[in-house]
Amino acid sequence: MATKIRLQRGGRKGYAVYRIVIADVRAPRDGKFTEKIGTYNPNTNPATVDLNFDRALYWVEVGAQPTDTVRNILKNEGVYLMKHLRGGVKKGAFDEAAAQKKFDAWKADKQKGLDAVAASESKAKKEAAAKELEAEKKVNEAIAKKVAEKKAAEAAAKAEAEAAKAAEEAAAEAPAEEAPAEAPAEA
Numbered sequence: 001m002a003t004k005i006r007l008q009r010g011g012r013k014g015y016a017v018y019r020i021v022i023a024d025v026r027a028p029r030d031g032k033f034t035e036k037i038g039t040y041n042p043n044t045n046p047a048t049v050d051l052n053f054d055r056a057l058y059w060v061e062v063g064a065q066p067t068d069t070v071r072n073i074l075k076n077e078g079v080y081l082m083k084h085l086r087g088g089v090k091k092g093a094f095d096e097a098a099a100q101k102k103f104d105a106w107k108a109d110k111q112k113g114l115d116a117v118a119a120s121e122s123k124a125k126k127e128a129a130a131k132e133l134e135a136e137k138k139v140n141e142a143i144a145k146k147v148a149e150k151k152a153a154e155a156a157a158k159a160e161a162e163a164a165k166a167a168e169e170a171a172a173e174a175p176a177e178e179a180p181a182e183a184p185a186e187a
Contacts, residue, residue: 002024002025002065003022003023003024003025003034003059003063003064003065004022004023004024004025004064004065004066004067005020005021005022005037005056005059005060005064005065005066005067005070005074006020006021006023006029006066006067006070007019007020007021007040007067007069007070008020008021008023008029008030008033009029009030015043016042016043017039017040017041017043018039018040018041018042019033019036019038019039019040020036020037020038020039020040020051020056020070020073021033021034021035021036021037022034022035022036022037022059022064035055035059037051037052037055037056037059038050038051038052038056040073046114046117049073049076049077051073051074051077051079053077053078053079053082056074056077056079057079057082057083057086060074060079060080060083061083061086078103078106078107078110081103081106082099082103085099085102085103086099
């Protein structure tokens with residue numbers, strides 16, 4: 001029986017989540033499968049993979065052919081590296097402990113790289129948020145400046161109107177006082 005390691009679609013419309021399954025080549029995509037060895041969620045950043053490493057390694061070693069996407073997933077998880085290292089152990093190039101040591105070193109290096117990427121992404125998000133905050137502060141300062149100018153103009157107009165009104169009142173009182181002083185001069 002020819003077997004494939006492939007993805008079986010699940011989830012809802014617009015949000016696909018996949019099972020990584022071992023299935024006969026002739027079976028339909030979402031049909032009968034031999035064994036489920038993991039899940040794959042491409043919707044998260046980075047994509048989430050939950051894989052039964054030992055079973056995946058077993059099926060790759062017995063000759064199950066993965067699809068392109070599953071091959072990439074298995075490479076990223078280290079299944080193909082472990083298969084390669086086990087081949088070296090069978091040929092006598094090194095022993096099982098050395099193979100495990102090499103695999104652990106690869107896994108630690110990969111994890112360090114993933115941590116660095118996650119740190120740079122979080123730093124970029126913080127910088128973007130800081131830039132947005134600065135831009136918003138500038139906009140708010142400009143608005144506050146316009147509001148202050150408008151209030152100052154209104155206060156100046158109001159003060160000018162009050163000064164004009166006071167001048168009119170003073171002008172109205174001044175001629176009334178001067179008129180009686182001129183009348184006795186004619187007599």
